[in-house]
Amino acid sequence: MDAKTGANIKIAKLTLGDKSWSFPIYDGTVGPSVMDVSKLYAETGIFTYDPGFTSTGSCESKITYIDGDAGVLLYRGYPIEDLAEHGDFLETCYLLLYGELPTAAQKENFDDRVTHHTMGHEQMMRFFQGFRRDAHPMAVMTGCVGALSAFYHDSTDITDPTQRMVASIRMIAKSPTLAAMAYKYSIGQPFVYPKNDLDYASNFLRMCFAVPCEEYKPNPVLARAMDRIFTLHADHEQNASTSTVRLAGSTGANPFACIAAGIACLWGPAHGGANEAALKMLGEIGSVDRIPEYVKRAKDPNDSFRLMGFGHRVYKHYDPRAKIMQKTCHEVLNELGVNDPLLDVALELERIALHDDYFIEKRLYPNVDFYSGITLRAMGFPTAMFTVLFAVARTVGWIAQWKEMIEDPHQKLGRPRQLYTGSPRREYQPISRRK
Numbered sequence: 001m002d003a004k005t006g007a008n009i010k011i012a013k014l015t016l017g018d019k020s021w022s023f024p025i026y027d028g029t030v031g032p033s034v035m036d037v038s039k040l041y042a043e044t045g046i047f048t049y050d051p052g053f054t055s056t057g058s059c060e061s062k063i064t065y066i067d068g069d070a071g072v073l074l075y076r077g078y079p080i081e082d083l084a085e086h087g088d089f090l091e092t093c094y095l096l097l098y099g100e101l102p103t104a105a106q107k108e109n110f111d112d113r114v115t116h117h118t119m120g121h122e123q124m125m126r127f128f129q130g131f132r133r134d135a136h137p138m139a140v141m142t143g144c145v146g147a148l149s150a151f152y153h154d155s156t157d158i159t160d161p162t163q164r165m166v167a168s169i170r171m172i173a174k175s176p177t178l179a180a181m182a183y184k185y186s187i188g189q190p191f192v193y194p195k196n197d198l199d200y201a202s203n204f205l206r207m208c209f210a211v212p213c214e215e216y217k218p219n220p221v222l223a224r225a226m227d228r229i230f231t232l233h234a235d236h237e238q239n240a241s242t243s244t245v246r247l248a249g250s251t252g253a254n255p256f257a258c259i260a261a262g263i264a265c266l267w268g269p270a271h272g273g274a275n276e277a278a279l280k281m282l283g284e285i286g287s288v289d290r291i292p293e294y295v296k297r298a299k300d301p302n303d304s305f306r307l308m309g310f311g312h313r314v315y316k317h318y319d320p321r322a323k324i325m326q327k328t329c330h331e332v333l334n335e336l337g338v339n340d341p342l343l344d345v346a347l348e349l350e351r352i353a354l355h356d357d358y359f360i361e362k363r364l365y366p367n368v369d370f371y372s373g374i375t376l377r378a379m380g381f382p383t384a385m386f387t388v389l390f391a392v393a394r395t396v397g398w399i400a401q402w403k404e405m406i407e408d409p410h411q412k413l414g415r416p417r418q419l420y421t422g423s424p425r426r427e428y429q430p431i432s433r434r435k
């Protein structure tokens with residue numbers, strides 16, 4: 001860490017009985033400082049204990065910064081609001097991968113490289129045939145992305161920077177193609193090949209919704225909305241799936257296998273699966289007059305029901321992505337002339353929750369998943385595809401964080417320890433003597 005070499009390193013003291021130890025404190029560019037406890041066990045014989053890693057920094061990173069209290073999200077220092085408003089998703093991909101916004105020439109070159117990697121290996125088509133048509137598309141994505149290393153051996157040597165970048169471009173380029181294939185396979189329609197004269201989001205919409213029987217012209221408003229949704233979901237610091245990718249990558253596993261691990265982790269309803277769960281919840285509530293009943297359940301400590309799309313481990317204020325997602329939701333519904341009663345439920349649920357003492361006290365606000373489901377359903381995606389779209393967008397974040405870890409000279413194999421509360425050593429009893 002650059003701060004490690006700083007002259008004015010602060011020290012934290014730990015006292016246990018008559019012994020005390022010192023641990024260095026490092027300051028980041030912005031945000032909380034960290035206490036380096038990497039030598040704690042060697043010096044004290046005790047571990048830290050932090051289930052869920054609520055107070056643990058797992059790495060040093062320069063990619064994404066979140067201020068949960070202020071509702072701030074920066075990709076390489078640029079506010080998400082500016083990137084979503086003024087740039088496009090591939091510009092954000094370039095920024096996350098290279099650390100700087102591209103010049104016009106760099107952007108043209110990057111777009112061209114991604115565009116010319118969007119086709120999948122033709123034999124991948126047969127891979128899909130092994131799945132049932134009703135397989136959840138996240139299961140298909142996990143399997144297919146993990147299988148990419150079987151097709152692209154020439155970009156699995158993680159020690160070769162050129163291969164690392166080729167694998168990164170391939171993942172960003174092929175993720176939408178595989179996602180569209182998973183969707184087409186689930187509805188029994190033929191796969192649609194990418195077209196190089198379309199931008200990233202338009203290409204994806206066409207691969208999902210075009211059929212051989214007629215021309216498909218992507219709606220520019222929907223394509224812009226899709227592109228912005230990808231930007232909003234591109235990266236998010238050390239969330240559960242990114243931490244999974246980093247942990248898998250720390251063993252030296254190939255990048256495709258690491259991204260597949262990230263997809264599997266994202267699937268959970270507490271994480272990326274929340275967009276699917278949030279729409280299902282809104283559907284279950286059904287109408288504005290039933291909201292109080294569900295708010296009551298969400299507040300009941302004896303009821304496991306939670307308002308999906310609400311709350312966040314880091315954001316204790318409004319998720320900045322949710323605001324942009326809400327605006328995009330209105331744009332899409334207006335463009336399509338859709339009047340979705342679930343949007344009225346969502347808006348009223350948000351209004352009630354933001355004025356309810358329970359949610360205020362626990363600092364629970366809508367997160368990125370709260371409005372995305374309504375938007376994606378209006379665009380024609382089935383609920384089961386929502387988390388797949390999240391995975392398409394997050395692929396660049398996972399791969400950028402994976403690259404940063406591989407290129408970090410201080411990176412080590414990730415291997416946490418534990419507090420063991422099981423049985424102490426005991427003698428083996430032959431079965432004849434067990435009662």
Ligand code: SDX
Binds near residue numbers: 270308309310
């Ligand atoms: C994503 O980490 C990331 O960056 C993730 C993500 C990304 O871009 O990668 O932002 C994407 O995953 C967004 C989050 C999507 N998940 C959901 O919307 C699922 C619903 N939300 C919750 O499950 C919950 O808010 C979590 C899991 C997101 C965060 O929970 P924490 O930080 O572990 O907090 P907690 O579970 O300890 O909750 C604190 C309190 C608890 O009450 P007490 O035990 O203190 O009495 O708040 C309550 C919880 O019961 N609470 C909720 C609630 N979320 C938390 N009560 C009702 N509804 C909710 N949604």
